[in-house]
Amino acid sequence: MSLTYKDSGVDKEAGYREVRLINSFIKKTHIPGVLSELGGFSGLFQLDMTGMKEPVLVSGTDGVGTKLKLAFLTDRHDTIGEDCVAMCANDILCQGAKPLFFLDYIATGKLVPEKMASIVEGVANGCVKAGCALIGGETAEMPGFYNEGEYDVAGFVVGVVDKSKIITGEGIDEGDLIIGLPSSGLHSNGFSLVRKLVLEKLGLSLDQFYPELGKTLGEELLTPTRIYRDPVYEIIEKFEVKGMSHITGGGFYENIPRMLPEGLRAKIDIGTINTPSIFKLIQSWGNIDEEEMYGTFNMGVGMVLAASPSEADRIIGFLEGKGEESYVLGEVIKGEKGVELWRKNE
Helix, strand or coil: CCCCCHHHCCCHHHHHHHHHHHHHHHHCCCCCCECCCCCCCCCCECCCCCCCCCEEEEEEEEECHHHHHHHHHHCCCCCHHHHHHHHHHHHHHCCCCEEEEEEEEEEECCCCHHHHHHHHHHHHHHHHHHCCEEEEEEEEECECCECCCCEEEEEEEEEEEEHHHCCCCCCCCCCCEEEEEECCCCCCCCHHHHHHHHHHHCCCCCCCEECCCCEEHHHHHCCCCCCCHHHHHHHHHHCCCCEEEECCCCHHHHHHHHHCCCCEEEEEEHHHCCCCHHHHHHHHHHCCCHHHHHCCCCCCEEEEEEECHHHHHHHHHHHHHCCCCCEEEEEEEECCCCEEEECCCC
């Protein structure tokens, strides 16, 4: 009897079925510029350079990290793809780039078409929120490499910005204000600590409902990362934003300084932050000190912007008019590049 590829653990028919299932999800992301259809060897996108003197392509790549473990445990896979898009798209927004197109990569031990389609549906939902097209991707079936039921997800985004409008942070000055935009929760960072605490140390059930969360613990932890394409791109078109930071792994301490020039530091009043209950629960459950919390999690702030005081007032007024929450987190002061946390009322 001859050996087949299926005998080794790779089911080509399952792959074909996945392609059929995801076709409608991908089509809903198509924007002007998409030239290719699903099934080709590459994705094609035609650039529209209207109004740009010196267009610059901006790229970003990322994954979802160990948050995936929660998806495995809850058998919920429709939010992870959105996380992947968010981690990439939010990063390039920090340079002022408009996301154009996205590609994903999913690797798994055994290809289950419905599960893979659920992941891609999340990717497509994320692309719609980011205003970019999903023009390609890859699903790799790798038996013996991943444990049964496990997979990994990564993505790659390309955007564009006029060279004169690239946000670098170089123009940030002493006295500029720092504006915070709320997160949707944990986003996709700090999950190694969360799993160690919640699952291994405390053995909490992900199905447990918590009144302060308004949902189960599993639902809260799998809340998708917020995508800031709206309203951030509109802000950077209308106002002078000097710097932006996406609050990801490393929390405040690692990410806010990434937009600051040497000789300047951010003084943040953490008393202004409306910290969601999930962070308070994690801190209480683990008896985690404040510095560790702000050095690991976003603590309720997913994106920060730096602008002059007058421009910051206009930005906040604009956001209020759109029904968007925002607040002044603090200001830029002289000193060694870094972050200084304090509470005004203490």
